[in-house]
Amino acid sequence: MRSTSMSQDLMDGLSNAQKSIPCRYYYDDLGSRLFEEQCKQPEYYLYRTEKKILERQSEKILKACSVETFVDLGCGNCEKTEMFLRTSISMMRYPLLNMIDINGLIVEEASQRLSQTLPTLNTVKLVGDYAATIPMHAHRIEPSLFFFLGSNIGNMTDDEILRFMNMCRTGMRDGDYILIGHDLDKDPALLTAAYNDKNGVAAKTNLNVLSNLNNQYAGNIDISAFRHEAAYYPEGFTMKSHLVALRDTMFTLPKLKLTVSVKAGERILTEIERKFPMGYLEQLLELANFKLVEEFHDDNAWFAVSLFRDVCRNDRTVSGASGLDG
Secondary structure, three states: OOOHHHHHHHHHHHHOOOOEOOHHHHOOHHHHHHHHHHHOOOOOHHHHHHHHHHHHHHHHHHHHHOOOEEEEEOOOOOHHHHHHHHHHHHOOOOOEEEEEEOOHHHHHHHHHHHHHHOOOOEEEEEEOOHHHHHHHHOOOOOOEEEEEOOOHHHHOOHHHHHHHHHHHHOOOOOOOEEEEEEEEOOOHHHHHHHOOOOOOHHHHHHHHHHHHHHHHHOOOOOHHHEEEEEEEEHHHOEEEEEEEEOOOEEEEEHHHOEEEEEOOOOEEEEEEEEOEOOOHHHHHHHOOOEEEEEEEEOOOOOEEEEEEEEOOOOOOOOOOOOOOOO
16 A cells, blocks of 8 residues: 555645646556557657667667666666667676666566566666665665656656756766656647547556556546546647546545545646757756766657766755746
């Protein structure tokens, strides 16, 4: 069962005037598999574009870092990380992969697959959120490359990004790097299509959030009372996914002792997906004392993979608004 701290933001979100559900509720077993299916949809350019960049640049990135230890934050099925592991092995290195994800089943399945395809690989499996798992790496001796791929950083506001980078620092040491995949701002038609695929997989992924709440908290949410909506908000360079009530509805989550009333047409925010202007993330992360080493793009400049190095090792932290939000 979730700790009080893990469920408090859910209770707060469903009690606010603008209701919201934290995006981590996407990733139960079914949700994780639905998201993998969403990544295969022709409209969803993010996955294949990032993967192509990594295929082209993995050797260059590894030569720049000169590490054998990897920490994959939100590892999922590890398909993209596997390219680095193969490249590392081809360079006569002996990689160690620390796998971190909130979904234990996905971690176990990925670990078993990697043990078969890369028998010389050593893995460490850690199930939980970042706050609990990242600090476990603080006493390492060897330098590491942290992965934060899949445009997961786009689910955060500026302040949340700064807090996240400070959290990463709690598990870092001298010589560590972090590789961040982030989507870039582009034609709104491309963005909108990516989150509204013709096969309706994105819609299923979004609606599954409600099933996850029912399963975790003994809820009675009528999922048929909601529909998926994803739209682009140009003032913030952001896609937003909502669950929109089709009629007045009420549900309870007994394990949280929470009752929620939703009016017809009311939107529950489930995820933000930010699309960063070129150079924005570099400027923001400078506030957290991370320096850009190199940035890689696809031919269309739709997506970027950026290698950063922590340049502050005196335990300073950054807090407060960045002033950069669009």
